[in-house]
Amino acid sequence: MAIVKRKELSIGEKLYLPAIFRGLSMTFRQMFKKRVTRQYPEEPLPVNEVTRGQPRLAVNDDGTIRCVSCGLCEAACPAYAITIDGQETDRFIEREPERFDIDMLRCILCGFCEEACPKDAILMSDELELADFSREALIYDVERLKRPVSQLRPRLDYVYKVNERW
């Protein structure tokens, strides 16, 4: 059995008042220090090319969509968030999506679609904010998902850099 020896307190310590004043001065000084809270809507989260935000469809500089509706991302998606219907096109790539829906309520931002895509057509953007008033509004169609490839270029470069390692 262990016997705990308590330290004898001096009279100054028994009064507790000096300790209380020390504590009060401590908290008073804290009040003027820099605040650590992020004022979120005014002060957004820092994003860079590593940020794995919501998936977006890349659009070439001439305004044509890169996607050939091969369905690999649809198959890779673990949450079954992607629905694709393909159609023929006169362009060299011969196929393009007629319908490309991502249900953002199901999407788990895992990035498997980006990995599966053979055409670098679907990429994880740095867009993170997802809020709306109805479930229907959160099923994004092609028009909502399109982004010019120049905007997604940093992410594209990053994906290539990471894949080179393997």
Next chain:
Amino acid sequence: MDMLISVLVILAKITCIFGGVITLAALTTLAERKVSAWIQFRHGPNRVGPWGILQPLADGVKFIYKEELVPDGANQVMFYLAPAMVAMPAMMGIAVLPFAAVSPLYQDTGPLAIANLDLSVLFILAFSGLSIYGVILGGWASNSKFSLLGALRASAQMISYELALLLSVAAILLMAGSANLVDIANDQQGSIFNWYIWKQPLAFLLFLIATFAETNRHPFDFAECEPELVAGFHTEYSSMRFALFFLGEYCAIIVMCAMTCTFFLGGFHVPFWADAPWFVQAGMFLAKICFFLFLFIWVRWTLPRFRFDQLMGLGWKTFLPLALLNLFVTGALVAAGVY
């Protein structure tokens, strides 16, 4: 005609002083959240109005819209009455607080207070002692073990600390020779060194700490005591009834702060300016009250809570003998004509 005018004067005073103190109580809830935020490197509420100044209003609206729950097996009548029994005595104390030496109102002689009683100290102390009934009834009527434990602790604490509070006030009453708050304030007129805090430092310390216990504030908030008792005596309360408990608590704090100012810091008197106009005196009084309100909040976010047996030990074994000693020494000095 004179009758009518005096009634109007009283009504005007009630509206201004009561409304002012209730507004101050609402702002204190905001200040509580702001100061706690600053101490913890946060910003605090800042979305509702500039600097979050309308937050108390938003809270009030939210409270009104909340559902009023009454637990099974609760004593309906007492459960309904308890919040009012906490808030009412706390607000009654406002009636005798003097805000200036001379009232600016037409045909109104005497100080700027709703009522200038000769026994105003006794009046406030009696009502602040009454507010514990609301706490006990609220805790008992809730039919909840947490509420009952909180109420029991509150009552035991009240009895222990009311003694030290009254005895330290008694020393002040001996020195001033009056139980009227205006007389006590007038006795400390003029220089800053006429304040009783210099003549009665021990009484000041005892009174200040006892007010913390009296108003159930940290480090003596055993009536609420979140980690042990959920929320103590108001665990089962919701909606405006809970808000009324809150309002009563903050009104009691303001009244106690005003008492501390009047007893030890010269009350409404401005240092070195004996015949200051009424608004300067009222502003001075408010500034002193606000300093003590800040102290209450500051201490709450600095000190940890006592253990209950330590609280009782401190009250009975330290505060009571010290207050008695202080009273005897003061009495002997007053009798010897030193003061």
